[in-house]
Amino acid sequence: MTGAAMKEGAVSDVNPNPNRPDPIMTVDGAPFWRAANEGRFVAQKCGGCGRLWHPPRPICPECRSKDRQEQPLSGRGTVISWVMPIHPPAFGFDQPPVVALVEVEEGLRFVTNVENVAPQDMRFGMKVEVAFATTRGGHKIPVFHPAKEG
Amino acid sequence: MVDRNSQAAIVGIGQTEFSRNSGRSEQQLMAEAVLAALDDAGIDPKDVDGCLTFDLDHSDEVDLMRNLGCREIKYTLRTPQGGASSVTTLVHAKKAVESGFCDVMVVWRAMNERSAYRFGQPNLQIQPNGKSSTFIEWCMAYGAQTPAVWEALSCGPYMNRYGVTSEDLGRIAVLLRQNAATNPNAWFYGKPITLEDHQNSKWIVAPWLHLLDCCQESDGGVALVITRMDRARDTKSRPARILGAEYAFLNNHEIISDYYEGDLTDLEVSRRVTERLTKAAGISPRETNVAMIYDNFTPQILRQTEGFGFCGRGEAKDYIRDGHMDLDGRTPLSPNGGLMGEAYIHGMNNITEGVRQLRGLAANQVKNVETVFCASGVAGAILGL
Numbered sequence: 001m002t003g004a005a006m007k008e009g010a011v012s013d014v015n016p017n018p019n020r021p022d023p024i025m026t027v028d029g030a031p032f033w034r035a036a037n038e039g040r041f042v043a044q045k046c047g048g049c050g051r052l053w054h055p056p057r058p059i060c061p062e063c064r065s066k067d068r069q070e071q072p073l074s075g076r077g078t079v080i081s082w083v084m085p086i087h088p089p090a091f092g093f094d095q096p097p098v099v100a101l102v103e104v105e106e107g108l109r110f111v112t113n114v115e116n117v118a119p120q121d122m123r124f125g126m127k128v129e130v131a132f133a134t135t136r137g138g139h140k141i142p143v144f145h146p147a148k149e150g
Numbered sequence: 151m152v153d154r155n156s157q158a159a160i161v162g163i164g165q166t167e168f169s170r171n172s173g174r175s176e177q178q179l180m181a182e183a184v185l186a187a188l189d190d191a192g193i194d195p196k197d198v199d200g201c202l203t204f205d206l207d208h209s210d211e212v213d214l215m216r217n218l219g220c221r222e223i224k225y226t227l228r229t230p231q232g233g234a235s236s237v238t239t240l241v242h243a244k245k246a247v248e249s250g251f252c253d254v255m256v257v258w259r260a261m262n263e264r265s266a267y268r269f270g271q272p273n274l275q276i277q278p279n280g281k282s283s284t285f286i287e288w289c290m291a292y293g294a295q296t297p298a299v300w301e302a303l304s305c306g307p308y309m310n311r312y313g314v315t316s317e318d319l320g321r322i323a324v325l326l327r328q329n330a331a332t333n334p335n336a337w338f339y340g341k342p343i344t345l346e347d348h349q350n351s352k353w354i355v356a357p358w359l360h361l362l363d364c365c366q367e368s369d370g371g372v373a374l375v376i377t378r379m380d381r382a383r384d385t386k387s388r389p390a391r392i393l394g395a396e397y398a399f400l401n402n403h404e405i406i407s408d409y410y411e412g413d414l415t416d417l418e419v420s421r422r423v424t425e426r427l428t429k430a431a432g433i434s435p436r437e438t439n440v441a442m443i444y445d446n447f448t449p450q451i452l453r454q455t456e457g458f459g460f461c462g463r464g465e466a467k468d469y470i471r472d473g474h475m476d477l478d479g480r481t482p483l484s485p486n487g488g489l490m491g492e493a494y495i496h497g498m499n500n501i502t503e504g505v506r507q508l509r510g511l512a513a514n515q516v517k518n519v520e521t522v523f524c525a526s527g528v529a530g531a532i533l534g535l
Binding site: 021022024026029055080082083087090093099100110112113119124135141143 | 270285288291294296298299307355361414
């Protein structure tokens with residue numbers, strides 16, 4: 001992990017949702033969550049052909065390699081969809097979260113949250129950058145904040 | 151294409167009452183619905199040799215046989231993908247009886263959904279597994295915990311691109327509730343809504359889904375009996391032939407949480423089904439007389455109306471506003487009131503309504519019905535006399 005990645009992923013001082021559920025981790029998904037817990041936002045990279053995949057999977061559909069590696073992502077992306085669950089309230093959230101679908105520069109899409117933004121300022125096509133939120137069990141998971149520039 | 155004598159037909163439909171608390175087991179709902187369907191067909195339970203339900207159904211094949219007295223089953227199947235399974239069951243039932251795999255197939259869905267587990271509430275017991283739920287791993291920690299949230303997130307790009315307004319969605323809810331209001335079998339019988347009611351109903355998922363954009367939650371059981379036309383000659387009720395039934399499942403696409411592949415404003419899966427279905431049935435969904443389209447949430451009606459070729463992309467909101475899916479329109483939408491108005495038995499009560507429309511016995515009977523289209527996103531079927 002690079003120092004820059006850690007800095008990029010610094011946790012916000014104010015956690016709007018300290019009771020956020022911990023991630024559910026499957027055997028095949030766990031590497032993504034473990035990297036996040038160390039402050040790294042990564043995709044699965046195929047050791048055979050170099051393609052990136054999300055959600056993670058044990059076998060590359062392009063070359064059938066089982067060699068799973070990690071690729072750090074730039075953390076920059078675009079909101080391609082967003083919603084706010086109001087009723088029933090999302091379990092573990094004291095404030096209704098902005099749930100978003102973010103497409104990152106590398107072309108992969110992630111279900112995530114956009115934080116540090118007022119709902120009325122949410123826009124399709126909004127530029128965002130990765131940050132990390134803390135769950136009730138102390139895990140760090142990737143979320144996004146509005147991009148500081150551009 | 152099979153000849154008419156060997157073609158599959160729905161010869162029996164059955165159901166329990168639709169409620170918010172059935173007061174009895176799902177096993178009992180299953181047995182009551184299947185027996186009602188067999189009685190409707192005039193077929194002895196001892197002749198049942200195939201059975202099919204959803205992988206999410208809690209009732210059991212062993213119990214089905216024990217309650218009904220079936221002797222020997224030659225074929226059983228459970229279909230994945232939640233409510234998308236509803237029309238998928240017809241795809242398998244048709245092929246099973248036409249191939250001779252079995253002769254009399256019963257299809258059922260029985261659930262105490264409203265009183266026992268409510269799909270609309272965050273479910274903390276749900277685990278990523280083979281019951282179409284692996285996506286949960288990527289959603290739960292972000293507060294995407296209910297079907298309404300998953301659906302709204304996947305519909306957003308469509309809504310945004312085509313400028314669909316909440317009023318556009320509201321017109322769908324008003325239409326379905328208007329149909330339910332004159333269907334004594336519907337939970338919302340006698341309870342139509344106005345566009346104002348829709349607009350004033352609480353937010354479920356901002357900025358797309360108000361309460362009245364979401365289907366209700368229900369307890370109940372629904373069943374079908376399917377056999378070949380040569381055997382259908384002896385049945386009590388008029389057979390509804392399954393002219394075509396097709397299904398598609400596309401790489402990197404999920405069902406309700408369809409986020410990861412391609413242009414999210416398009417419903418490619420429905421277009422693929424339409425191509426094959428039109429070829430198999432000899433007519434297209436648009437040429438049928440009644441459209442029973444899975445209405446878990448109002449945006450689904452827009453996307454499927456386009457996906458199954460009733461109108462062009464981005465045109466569904468205007469197609470509906472112009473009355474083409476009204477009871478007296480070109481292709482009436484769910485005259486029973488759909489899942490929003492009649493009951494949410496995971497789509498199966500939309501199929502029984504299709505059969506009633508063909509028999510000419512529906513509460514809101516459309517005139518001169520010769521063909522009915524049934525759809526649940528990934529699957530489509532055309533029924534005919």
